[in-house]
Amino acid sequence: MKRPRPAPAATGDTPVVVAARRTAIGTAGHAFKLVTADRLASAVIAALAGEVACLGEPVDDVVLGNCMGPGGNLARVSALGAGLDRSVPGVTIDRQCGSGLAAILIAGQAVRSGEMNVVIAGGTESASTAPVRAHRGGAPYERAPFAPAGHPDPDMGAAAEALGVERGVARDRQDRYACASHAKAVAAREAGGFDGEIVPVEGRGHDQRPRLLRPASLARLPAAFVPGGAVTAGNSAPNSDGAAAVAVVPERLRAGLPGLRLLAGAVVGCDPALPGWGPVPAVRRLLERTGVSMERIEAVEIVEAFAAQTLAVTDALGLDPLGADGERVCGDGGALALGHPWGASGAVVVTRLFARLVRGGAPPGTLGLATAAVGGGLGVAALFEVV
Template identity: 55%
Template sequence: MPDHDVVIVAARRTPIATRSRAFASLRTEELAGPVIRCALADAEAATGSTLPIADVILGNCMGPGGNPARIAALAAGLGIGVPGATIDRQCGSGLAAVIDAARAIGAGDERPRIAGGVESASTAPARSLDGTSYPRAPFAPAGWPDPDMVEAAENLAQAEGITRERQDAHARRSHERARQAQDTGRFAAEIVVINETTSDDAIGVGERVLDRARPLFPSGTVTAATSTRVSDGAAAVILVPAQVRGTAPGLVIRAHAIVGCNPALPGIGAAPAVQTAFASGCAKIGDVAAFEIVEAFAAQSLAVLGQLGIEDDDPRVSADGGALALGHPWGASGAVALVRLFSRLVRAGAPAGTLGVAAASVGGGLGVAMLVEVVR
């Protein structure tokens, strides 16, 4: 069975909290378990059947190890017979996990699966070597470029000629859109309440914040105000073969792609991934009604949009705000993008045939993208 017959019939996420704030004490399974339970309940209600889950696949970047997907499956009450697998494609992990689940169903194992991502930056263990701690593992071997993500964003801004003014405007739009979405309740149906936390952690960047923020590098353009926050959160979707969907509305996975790019400029990876998915899915930019491209930095987002030929302020892109406003729980962010597409397209009543794209750029020089289509 080809991947285009795999359907996402439910999608949920936690609020997204800045590291060491609302979810400071919560482990990965305490974030992912409730999301898995709620998403599965949604899917079973939508399909009118009990779904025998074959596997739980979650993206996770920073630990704690011990196969967080399996631990989350047990915490969610799925039973001892449901296995789990945890994958690491850094910021694309959550979306890559969904691709892995879709491939398994598309290859002929037609049992439903749960996929997504989780990150608890607050409880992630410190890494050390010979007693010396270090902030992250290398994304490339010795002799290859391996810039810090902030440095990589600045390098991309310089390479693409992206000014601070454009970055400030992009960050402002993201926050304004997210604030409006939150105030009008557009996040409510996708959110799973965790510890009575019901809203996204910090939305709203003022003109003074943008104006006063200093560049993070001498003569640079990237600032803290145009960079996302390190965050905690989880997201999950339920995937079923088309014949299990029944009359439930959902998102058919029409195409997907995981590609490599220059590790010196990793922030551009989403662009070739989207282009590859378009080639596979026989689509083009003008066909797509909704884009959710993970915003790690304003400079990185603008570079990707430029490569794709999309205007800075295109209303189709992160229409309810992106990671600059909501936060960036690394291993979950790609799955959060899919949950957002599900809300914008399925929950909002977009007609059958409407297309959406979720994508992420990844440290080390990767890009992940998925093209989906509404079914009703």
């Protein structure tokens, strides 16, 4: 029998992430090479719906980010595939690599407005099964434009190279950062640090990619995008498959569940020639709006698309991930080690914050930051607080 759907409150409430899950992440063409984006997402959505069933509230909507999927409304397809009621509509958004985080911000806005009580939000990507795109009657093309004619529209690898050069990020730092990301991820995996967040799909419950690397080995790799450049396959995140999502509810309904209060979010544009810079103005706007200093933030999760881009951003924000802030910034490794499923990565970093702070037992009031750069020149950021 279908449960009646109670009307949301007349006024909104502070949104709280009370559950966060993801699939393992597989390198494109390997672990999940035959698993479509909706199937990856459905597994995560079903797990989250089960976790929040104790609240006695039906899921109002599913918001999913996706970049390169088959089209259509993947969120609706995934919601039905997860067994949710047919009344759950679903909406799919595209902010490229920031899509998963942007979806969570949209869910937070719906809850804060009072229009919805329970929203599952995140992202999904299957680089392995993404369709080949072509204009009608024309040749296939790799990607849609990030910017129109007359504006810079670099590929992300070349853009990361340009940002690294502009901000003085040397090759050896990039390689050392990549090694550190892998080392942290291997240690977390061996300690069971990812077990509480991963929903097994096709029998795989562990990330495929993390492995111990040596700077000397990385130093021998050739430039991947610009002749003579510093950005290589070893210090770049690989194209990947995976999904991640969170459950967002108003604080008045969380029934004592621990979680992450969504304090504020920011989406900012920047120079499309240097899209990797986007997190800097986004985070700065977020901190200015909330009156929070970077020193107060205990955990930072950034989508590590490239070591050059990550270090340029952390340098600008006054963070030292290869020194004093090594455990603070991507403390269990990031996309360089785990992989980069584009539309999902922004939700992966929130799932990691949830694991590090909520499952890790951080005291109430602890602050966490999630951020991502976006092709075309955007930055997305969100500030959370443990409750």
